[in-house]
Amino acid sequence: MGVSIQGGGKGGRKSLNADLNLVPYIDLLTCMVAFLLITAVWTQLARLSAAQKGQGQAGEETPPELQLKIVVVVNQEGFNVVVGQDQTPIPKKGTEYDFERLGAELKKAKDAHPDKNDVQVASEDQVVFDTLIRTMDTALSSRFADISLVDSGAAGI
Amino acid sequence: MPIYAPKSHLYESVTLDAAKARLTHSSRKSVYEALNLVAYIDMMTMLVIFLLMSFSATGEFLFIQKNITMPDAQNWSSLERAPVIGVSKDVVTLDGVQVAAMEELSKDSATGDAKISELYEKLVVLKNNYKLLHPTDQFNGIAIIQADKGVEFKALKKVMYSAATAGYNNVNFAVNAWSKGGGAAPTE
Numbered sequence: 564m565g566v567s568i569q570g571g572g573k574g575g576r577k578s579l580n581a582d583l584n585l586v587p588y589i590d591l592l593t594c595m596v597a598f599l600l601i602t603a604v605w606t607q608l609a610r611l612s613a614a615q616k617g618q619g620q621a622g623e624e625t626p627p628e629l630q631l632k633i634v635v636v637v638n639q640e641g642f643n644v645v646v647g648q649d650q651t652p653i654p655k656k657g658t659e660y661d662f663e664r665l666g667a668e669l670k671k672a673k674d675a676h677p678d679k680n681d682v683q684v685a686s687e688d689q690v691v692f693d694t695l696i697r698t699m700d701t702a703l704s705s706r707f708a709d710i711s712l713v714d715s716g717a718a719g720i
Numbered sequence: 721m722p723i724y725a726p727k728s729h730l731y732e733s734v735t736l737d738a739a740k741a742r743l744t745h746s747s748r749k750s751v752y753e754a755l756n757l758v759a760y761i762d763m764m765t766m767l768v769i770f771l772l773m774s775f776s777a778t779g780e781f782l783f784i785q786k787n788i789t790m791p792d793a794q795n796w797s798s799l800e801r802a803p804v805i806g807v808s809k810d811v812v813t814l815d816g817v818q819v820a821a822m823e824e825l826s827k828d829s830a831t832g833d834a835k836i837s838e839l840y841e842k843l844v845v846l847k848n849n850y851k852l853l854h855p856t857d858q859f860n861g862i863a864i865i866q867a868d869k870g871v872e873f874k875a876l877k878k879v880m881y882s883a884a885t886a887g888y889n890n891v892n893f894a895v896n897a898w899s900k901g902g903g904a905a906p907t908e
């Protein structure tokens with residue numbers, strides 16, 4: 564096993580060229596490929612965290628009216644980014660939500676309030692799940708790590 | 721004395737042609753041919769490296785349900801073991817067992833209570849079981865909602881409300897991990 568050295572070189576000397584026995588190596592590779600193909604993960608599933616918070620939740624140290632709230636309202640017309648008392652409506656681009664502009668507005672809000680990590684996503688009943696996930700994903704991309712998903716009625720806008 | 725052109729005199733005494741040919745190495749080429757295995761081994765090595773890169777030793781917490789198309793997200797975290805609430809366009813399931821039909825969720829409740837009673841009861845049982853089995857651990861209240869892309873928030877909020885009233889306040893949404901760069905880093 565391993566190396567077979569052929570004799571019969573010129574002048575009766577043994578040849579220096581050797582053929583490797585590759586059969587065990589090919590066996591090993593074939594077994595590994597079969598095992599890895601069976602256990603391969605083709606679709607990676609993950610999660611997005613979202614808390615459920617209402618107004619004036621127990622345990623909050625600062626009264627809710629004194630806290631600066633950043634809320635993204637998602638409705639049939641588009642988004643409405645609410646930072647404290649300022650509201651920035653972001654209408655849809657045709658039939659599509661304008662996530663690019665939402666990201667820009669949220670980045671602006673983050674730059675203005677760098678200590679603020681929480682944002683509320685307030686949704687209307689008819690908004691589909693995909694839009695909510697993309698909204699939360701955009702908020703996470705804008706460095707808001709703490710996201711809560713609430714009903715638009717409960718957001719108090 | 722005649723002069724003859726020089727020639728080989730070896731094995732002249734062997735009369736059998738086949739044996740003579742064998743002895744003088746003038747036989748036909750062997751039917752055996754050595755295969756060049758280098759390309760094959762290269763290919764196998766590449767395949768093994770690719771499969772090893774996509775190998776996950778953590779196991780599967782979640783399985784793709786046939787009638788649920790999950791949304792994509794870039795800023796994802798790794799999954800944790802938790803009760804899985806499936807929300808498709810037809811039914812709501814808890815760990816694969818149906819707990820409500822979507823028709824019921826689409827209707828406005830006559831009593832105004834958005835709670836899905838069967839889901840609530842089963843989640844309470846799961847929470848109590850966890851507390852019994854892990855008396856020293858703190859209950860983290862994590863539930864995973866595996867919802868279809870097209871499900872409306874109206875149905876989703878009833879599921880979330882039921883989970884919250886049962887003590888599952890930390891809701892995680894199952895997504896397909898997707899990244900622009902081809903290798904997303906988890907946020908945690």
